[in-house]
């Protein structure tokens with residue numbers, strides 16, 4: 319089975335090769351992490367130009383030019399560096415990443431649900447789950463337990479795509495553990511969005527992004543179904559970004575990550591990733607509370623009060639008072 323490292327490298331190679339070809343770079347070939355080609359900045363017949371597929375750093379032994387991906391785009395397209403950076407966040411550029419989604423899907427398909435998995439019911443539902451979500455949500459999201467030793471103290475939360483289980487998260491049923499969450503070996507969690515099938519099927523105009531599966535389920539219990547989890551506080555992976563961009567009709571993405579430092583940091587990064595694509599707003603959660611801890615009333619209130627990010631003379635700030 320392919321490890322995460324290898325997988326992302328493979329993905330990078332594929333999209334970068336496609337992208338460089340589209341930029342008009344000739345005679346491209348890839349060896350390991352390096353891609354070589356004819357330098358697009360000077361006339362040559364032998365390849366002296368190379369780019370690193372992970373970092374996007376390139377240089378030419380012929381003319382001495384070098385830089386990163388933004389500089390390359392700016393030189394070849396003859397646009398200034400800020401426009402080049404904007405281009406690298408645009409749907410036009412990201413379509414190259416969408417194209418290699420298929421490969422990553424294939425790898426993740428190897429994940430199997432643990433042995434003896436069964437969806438919990440009113441009678442065998444662990445207290446940990448009962449305290450957090452309704453039986454209705456448990457059934458809807460097919461939360462289960464299993465007889466596999468590794469997961470004996472865990473609830474299994476399946477991740478579905480196209481109505482098939484493609485991965486899962488295991489959540490420990492008590493908090494005195496080092497390993498709150500377990501993921502199956504080989505699963506690239508950042509290539510998934512929890513509840514994505516629902517989002518895909520309903521063509522929502524607004525999408526709420528949260529950190530974890532329990533956030534999604536908590537919202538579901540309060541009547542919100544246009545919620546997807548990105549599995550942690552981090553910027554969106556290329557695959558997650560590509561999936562979101564492939565959605566029909568999304569006009570606004572509402573960021574509702576946890577209100578701690580990691581969540582706040584990730585919110586800013588995701589804003590940068592999505593701002594070229596649609597309107598991005600942020601939920602301002604009461605201090606110390608995550609979205610799944612709000613009452614229904616509080617949830618709809620913070621939704622009404624969501625904030626826009628504004629950009630005044632290069633100085634970015636969330637509109638309104640920041641807490």
Ligand SMILES: [Zn+2]
Pocket residue numbers: 357358359360367378379380381382383
């Ligand atoms: Zn050159």
